[in-house]
Amino acid sequence: MPRRPRVVSDVPALRRAVATLRRDGRIALVPTMGALHDGHISLVRLARRRAKRVVVSIFVNPTQFAPNEDFSSYPRNLSKDLARLAEAGVDLVWAPDVKVMYPDGFATRITPEGPAKVGLEDSFRPHFFGGVATVVAKLLTQCTPDVAVFGEKDYQQLKVIARLATDLDLPVKIVGAPIVREANGLAMSSRNAYLSEAQRGVAATLCRVLKDCAHRIANKAHVARVLDEGSAEIESVGFTLDYLEARHVDSLAKVETLKDGPIRLLVAGRLGTTRLIDNVAV
Numbered sequence: 001m002p003r004r005p006r007v008v009s010d011v012p013a014l015r016r017a018v019a020t021l022r023r024d025g026r027i028a029l030v031p032t033m034g035a036l037h038d039g040h041i042s043l044v045r046l047a048r049r050r051a052k053r054v055v056v057s058i059f060v061n062p063t064q065f066a067p068n069e070d071f072s073s074y075p076r077n078l079s080k081d082l083a084r085l086a087e088a089g090v091d092l093v094w095a096p097d098v099k100v101m102y103p104d105g106f107a108t109r110i111t112p113e114g115p116a117k118v119g120l121e122d123s124f125r126p127h128f129f130g131g132v133a134t135v136v137a138k139l140l141t142q143c144t145p146d147v148a149v150f151g152e153k154d155y156q157q158l159k160v161i162a163r164l165a166t167d168l169d170l171p172v173k174i175v176g177a178p179i180v181r182e183a184n185g186l187a188m189s190s191r192n193a194y195l196s197e198a199q200r201g202v203a204a205t206l207c208r209v210l211k212d213c214a215h216r217i218a219n220k221a222h223v224a225r226v227l228d229e230g231s232a233e234i235e236s237v238g239f240t241l242d243y244l245e246a247r248h249v250d251s252l253a254k255v256e257t258l259k260d261g262p263i264r265l266l267v268a269g270r271l272g273t274t275r276l277i278d279n280v281a282v
């Protein structure tokens with residue numbers, strides 16, 4: 001059995017462990033909220049190709065959840081996660097408690113703009129990117145990685161974090177990793193654990209419709225019409241749709257025709273009480 005990675009949970013121990021790892025070469029960080037699946041492991045694999053040593057953080061970040069969201073019920077399973085990370089060859093796990101990350105008196109919050117204010121996730125989770133930006137800035141300054149890997153699954157988040165690293169002159173390269181999907185196309189997510197077997201089948205509609213819309217748009221169909229029809233199809237299987245949008249891959253600005261592209265299609269919707277997001281390139 002592969003050896004479990006070392007787990008540290010306070011900042012001085014983290015700094016010492018990172019200093020030791022750095023003697024071996026470049027360090028990559030993969031930030032996660034745990035409940036690890038193959039999508040997270042693909043990020044670790046990419047990190048291992050980009051650096052000699054890999055640190056994974058596991059922290060369910062309360063500041064990115066609204067009071068009515070699933071912070072307390074979010075799936076947590078540290079010992080299973082550590083077994084998976086051992087198999088994946090991770091060197092160090094940074095698993096702080098909330099009180100370590102946000103000690104009494106904590107009073108600083110980053111408010112990202114630009115890609116964090118384009119009317120996608122930010123319209124439905126207004127608190128979200130402030131919480132993400134704050135915790136990611138902390139993770140990057142705590143772990144001081146040369147490279148940090150984030151999934152395209154959270155496409156807008158990836159853009160917000162790349163902007164944050166540039167704007168704060170953080171000496172780290174932000175790398176995006178492709179979406180890993182279930183056999184039926186459903187994008188892997190820790191929140192898929194909330195879905196029943198039947199809902200998992202229905203949830204795959206998101207990806208199927210996205211791919212179909214992308215194909216039609218690439219073949220010059222009218223963008224707004226394609227999105228209207230795609231939205232109707234997603235709602236017809238029982239989703240409450242938050243958005244289905246065509247955006248510029250970099251700026252996330254709205255696009256009306258292929259000529260405004262390159263285009264990324266992004267979707268978010270709720271199936272029962274579970275909110276799912278997904279995206280594809282056109």
Ligand code: AMP
Nearest residue numbers: 032033039150151153154178179180188
């Ligand atoms: P989370 O634990 O959900 O906060 O995700 C941690 C990181 O894993 C983020 O950078 C996500 O974008 C990424 N991630 C989550 N699901 C997937 C997936 N299905 N494929 C690729 N990356 C993913």
